[in-house]
Amino acid sequence: MQLVIGNHNYSSWSLRAWLLLRQFGLDFETVRIALFTPGAAEQIKRYNPAGKVPVLLDNGLIIWDSLSICEYISEQHLDGKGWPADPALRAHARSSCAEMHTGFMALRHAMPMNCRRTVENVVISAEVQQDIDRILQLWSGALNLSASEQFLYGEFSIADAFYAPVVYRLTGYGVSLPEQLQAYCDRVLALPACQEWLKLAQQESEVIEEEEV
Ligand SMILES: N[C@@H](CCC(=O)N[C@@H](CS)C(=O)NCC(=O)O)C(=O)O
Structure with missing residues (x-):
């Protein structure tokens, strides 16, 4: 899996997806794009036509938006354990x-x-x-x-x-x-x-x- 994120310091939406993956010990590679630097928008659009990070690449799929990514990770990689069991x-x-x-x-x-x-x-x-x-x-x-x-x-x-x-x-x-x-x-x-x-x-x-x- 690859997770495309923005700056660690600023990108709150990126942190959500990254933290879920890391906290559950999943194997993934991070692709960091420094937001608001020349060429950043074009770089992001290579992964996500919506022009936003985070984006998850897995198994030929592109999943964008932090909530969709977390749902996908829970469903496909955590057997639903991303959410409480109750x-x-x-x-x-x-x-x-x-x-x-x-x-x-x-x-x-x-x-x-x-x-x-x-x-x-x-x-x-x-x-x-x-x-x-x-x-x-x-x-x-x-x-x-x-x-x-x-x-x-x-x-x-x-x-x-x-x-x-x-x-x-x-x-x-x-x-x-x-x-x-x-x-x-x-x-x-x-x-x-x-x-x-x-x-x-x-x-x-x-x-x-x-x-x-
Ligand atoms: N609803 C989206 C929002 C993502 C978002 O706004 N990401 C910001 C960075 S934290 C972004 O990509 N900004 C780059 C830009 O707008 O050019 C999500 O949850 O993933």
Whole structure:
């Protein structure tokens, strides 16, 4: 399998798919395209006519969009283990991912993922605070529903991969969190796969400070 991704530092959508593959120990090769550099758009279009990363190449198939990739990986390579086994938890997890996939625009815009940077004294607008509050409510709901002291739905799942970029955002922008949720973020950040992603982000030299990715 090949996973085409953007910059480790900035590409939140890429992180989702990469983290799922890495956390489950699947064998794959990464093709990194430095976003917003000359020729990047053309390079991406060689893999995906929609011009976006991530893209998964497997068995002659091209799968684009982080949610489709995670679903495909779970179905074809994890025997469904990308999602919680319990149907109620699975439905909750799918809803959480769909909400992340389509929402939280204020947070995304104001706090773009930048893994290697920490920002102090961030002024949080009412709209961003609303997104943060909803995410914290969703995380607490998942952890309480699954009685988990580990990941959102117990074992690591696609939902954790989907919210990992938010973990980097809340941490990097110094958002203070209730103890239970800070502990969740710490567990995600401590994953060897997340440590590896951060190291790769720190090794990158491209700087696209103003871009929202
Ligand atoms: N819905 C898509 C969104 C992917 C997306 O927006 N990717 C950004 C990078 S994180 C991208 O490829 N940007 C390059 C561009 O727009 O030229 C997904 O989930 O994969």
